[in-house]
Amino acid sequence: MRLGLVNLAYLLGAVLFVVGLKGMSRPRTAVWANALGAIGMLVAIVATLFLSGIVQWWVIVLGLLVGSIAGTVLAVYVRMTAMPQMVGLLNGFGGGASLLVGAEALFHPETFSTQMLVATAASGLIGAITFWGSLVAFAKLQEVVIGGNPVLLPGRHVLNALLAVACLALAVWLVLDPTNPAMYWLLALAASLLGIGLVIPIGGADMPVVVSLLNSYSGMAACATGFVIQNNMLIIAGSLVGAAGLILTNIMCKAMNRSLANVVFAGVGGDAAGGPKADDVYAGKIKSTSAEEIAMLLEGARRVVFVPGYGMAVSQAQHAVRALAAMIEKTGAVVEFAVHPVAGRMPGHMNVLLAEADVPYDQLKDMDEINPTFQQTDVVIVIGANDVVNPLARTDPSSPIAGMPILDVDKAKTVIMIKRSLSPGFAGIPNPLFALDNTLMYFSDGRKAIQAIVTAMKEAA
Amino acid sequence: MEALGVTLTIFALAVLLGFEVISKVPPTLHTPLMSGSNAISGITIVGALVAAGHGSTVTSTVLGFAAIVFAMINVVGGFLVTHRMLRMFRRKDNP
Numbered sequence: 001m002r003l004g005l006v007n008l009a010y011l012l013g014a015v016l017f018v019v020g021l022k023g024m025s026r027p028r029t030a031v032w033a034n035a036l037g038a039i040g041m042l043v044a045i046v047a048t049l050f051l052s053g054i055v056q057w058w059v060i061v062l063g064l065l066v067g068s069i070a071g072t073v074l075a076v077y078v079r080m081t082a083m084p085q086m087v088g089l090l091n092g093f094g095g096g097a098s099l100l101v102g103a104e105a106l107f108h109p110e111t112f113s114t115q116m117l118v119a120t121a122a123s124g125l126i127g128a129i130t131f132w133g134s135l136v137a138f139a140k141l142q143e144v145v146i147g148g149n150p151v152l153l154p155g156r157h158v159l160n161a162l163l164a165v166a167c168l169a170l171a172v173w174l175v176l177d178p179t180n181p182a183m184y185w186l187l188a189l190a191a192s193l194l195g196i197g198l199v200i201p202i203g204g205a206d207m208p209v210v211v212s213l214l215n216s217y218s219g220m221a222a223c224a225t226g227f228v229i230q231n232n233m234l235i236i237a238g239s240l241v242g243a244a245g246l247i248l249t250n251i252m253c254k255a256m257n258r259s260l261a262n263v264v265f266a267g268v269g270g271d272a273a274g275g276p277k278a279d280d281v282y283a284g285k286i287k288s289t290s291a292e293e294i295a296m297l298l299e300g301a302r303r304v305v306f307v308p309g310y311g312m313a314v315s316q317a318q319h320a321v322r323a324l325a326a327m328i329e330k331t332g333a334v335v336e337f338a339v340h341p342v343a344g345r346m347p348g349h350m351n352v353l354l355a356e357a358d359v360p361y362d363q364l365k366d367m368d369e370i371n372p373t374f375q376q377t378d379v380v381i382v383i384g385a386n387d388v389v390n391p392l393a394r395t396d397p398s399s400p401i402a403g404m405p406i407l408d409v410d411k412a413k414t415v416i417m418i419k420r421s422l423s424p425g426f427a428g429i430p431n432p433l434f435a436l437d438n439t440l441m442y443f444s445d446g447r448k449a450i451q452a453i454v455t456a457m458k459e460a461a
Numbered sequence: 462m463e464a465l466g467v468t469l470t471i472f473a474l475a476v477l478l479g480f481e482v483i484s485k486v487p488p489t490l491h492t493p494l495m496s497g498s499n500a501i502s503g504i505t506i507v508g509a510l511v512a513a514g515h516g517s518t519v520t521s522t523v524l525g526f527a528a529i530v531f532a533m534i535n536v537v538g539g540f541l542v543t544h545r546m547l548r549m550f551r552r553k554d555n556p
Contacts, residue, residue: 017501018478018482020497020501021479021482021483021494021497021498021501022482024483024486024490024493024494024497024498025483025485025486025487025490025494026487026490027487027489027490027547027550027552030490030493030547030550031544031547031548033497034493034497034540034543034544034547035544037497037500037501037540038500038540038544040501041500041501041503041504041506041536041540044504044506044507045506045507045510048506048507048510048511049510051511051514053511053514053515054510054511054514054515055514055515055516056513056514056515056516056522056525059513059514059516059522059525059526059529060510060513060514060529062526063509063513063525063526063528063529063530063533064529064533066530066533067529067530067531067532067533067534067536067537068533068537070530070533070534070538071533071534071535071536071537071538071539071541072537072538072541074534074538074542075537075538075539075541075542075545076541076545078542080546080549083492083496083542083546086496086538086542087492087495087496087499087542090496090499090500090534090535090538090539090542091499091502091535093503093531093532093534093535093538094499094502094503094505094531094532094535096528096531097503097505097506097508097509097528097529097531097532097535098505098508100509100512100524100525100527100528100531101505101508101509101512101524101525101528103524104512104513104515104521104524104525104528105512107515107517107518107520107521108515108517115465211495212495215495215498215499215502218499218502218535219498219501219502221502221505222502222503222504222505223472225505225508226508227468227472228508229507229508229511230464230468231507231508231511232468232471233504233507234504234505234507234508235468235471235472235475236471236475237501237502237504238502238504239472239475239476239478239479240475240478240479240482240483240498240501241479241498241499241501241502242476242479243476243478243479243480243483244479244483244494244495244498245495245498246480247480247483247484247486248491248494248495251491339488341488341491346491346492346495347488347491347492347495348488348489348490348491348492348493348494348495349492351488351489351490351491351492352492352493352546352549355489355546355549355550355551356549358549358551360551360552360553361489361550361551361552362552362553363553364489366487366488
């Protein structure tokens with residue numbers, strides 16, 4: 001009877017998760033959808049407490065309290081610009097929990113079966129990869145311990161392959177001889193090293209793929225744990241998250257015209273690849289401009305498009321950009337924002353930052369929608385983006401970004417590039433856009449540049 | 462073996478359902494979708510509660526406790542931060 005009720009509650013929780021995820025597809029319903037998901041989780045937790053066999057209440061209450069307080073503190077104090085590393089970190093905790101639950105399950109020999117042991121090995125394996133992979137991603141995004149650039153160890157493919165083989169061998173061993181918990185921890189160790197080895201060669205601009213892939217892993221880990229403790233709620237919820245993460249991963253890969261294998265194994269970024277030399281591309285063709293000149297251009301513009309990139313996040317320029325956009329709108333011009341799918345360090349990074357600065361989301365246009373309009377655009381202001389507006393992607397088949405869909409800003413009447421210097425973007429290649437006749441370079445920190453333009457417009461008015 | 466068949470059926474259907482439900486999310490909501498679904502992956506909390514509740518040995522209790530803390534950070538942090546983000550999204554005609 002009691003078990004039946006608990007299972008009904010799990011069903012309710014699973015339905016709430018599905019409805020919640022569905023509602024996430026529209027901004028109007030998303031706040032409620034997220035709340036429904038949270039209610040589903042609460043239902044699942046309360047129902048579990050009614051299971052028979054749960055005796056150690058003080059452990060549970062203490063654990064719930066500590067975790068809730070830590071989670072709340074993290075969520076309330078994180079800055080919007082630090083959201084990619086926050087999401088990465090939370091992923092890691094989910095994976096870590098699966099790893100620990102798998103370890104505890106081995107203390108109950110009465111539940112052992114081949115199926116349960118395979119699931120336990122999977123739970124430990126995926127959990128450990130997710131935990132350590134996420135911690136490395138966090139460190140890279142936060143730029144603590146290791147920088148944002150790829151760390152390319154010699155022989156890393158061989159090393160990772162060996163670790164993967166070791167993981168599989170240890171998993172088989174664990175299934176054959178589950179009485180030795182040391183085997184589980186050896187498996188966890190090998191998987192941890194593999195998690196580190198897989199993420200550490202991946203550079204900053206490929207992070208949107210990594211973050212969404214780890215998101216998928218955390219779902220798969222939960223799913224594996226569901227098979228360990230024979231709980232359908234975990235299997236359903238874990239599968240949903242695994243699917244969501246894979247869909248996002250796929251969208252990110254498509255937006256860079258690269259396969260998942262290429263992103264994970266190639267270690268792109270950091271140093272310059274082949275192709276044209278920066279000096280040849282830029283020599284004598286760079287025109288630099290001033291805030292006053294830009295203000296004049298904007299006064300006469302009827303249509304202005306902002307193209308934000310990771311640089312906007314770094315210089316915390318989103319509020320200044322919003323102020324400038326409002327000012328341009330007052331002159332009667334149309335202002336829109338063009339957001340490339342992989343701009344920033346996680347899927348939707350720019351959208352979150354601009355939403356924080358109170359830019360309405362219907363003013364943010366995605367690539368397919370905005371590209372046909374650049375020809376009718378008077379001024380494009382590119383702030384902190386580089387590779388996603390590099391025309392070489394269209395013209396140079398040998399370029400590392402060849403075939404990547406880009407924002408066609410070069411078709412606009414005037415392009416203003418706000419950048420500290422002519423340094424290349426993440427792909428390490430020069431950008432011929434800078435040398436075009438209709439491009440003006442404004443060399444400055446992103447936020448200071450926008451603030452200077454705002455001041456110049458005020459003075460002109 | 463029959464139970465495994467049922468579980469695998471549920472698993473396969475849930476994966477397909479996930480792909481169907483989530484396939485069309487506008488880019489604006491990519492981050493909240495990720496952090497929100499991430500919070501849902503904290504469902505491992507159920508396994509953690511069972512693990513800690515058994516309490517057969519000290520080691521197993523410690524593992525269960527740590528699992529609860531980890532999963533709960535994932536759950537509470539995930540839902541709250543998603544809520545924080547989503548509250549910022551607004552339309553132009555609806556300030």
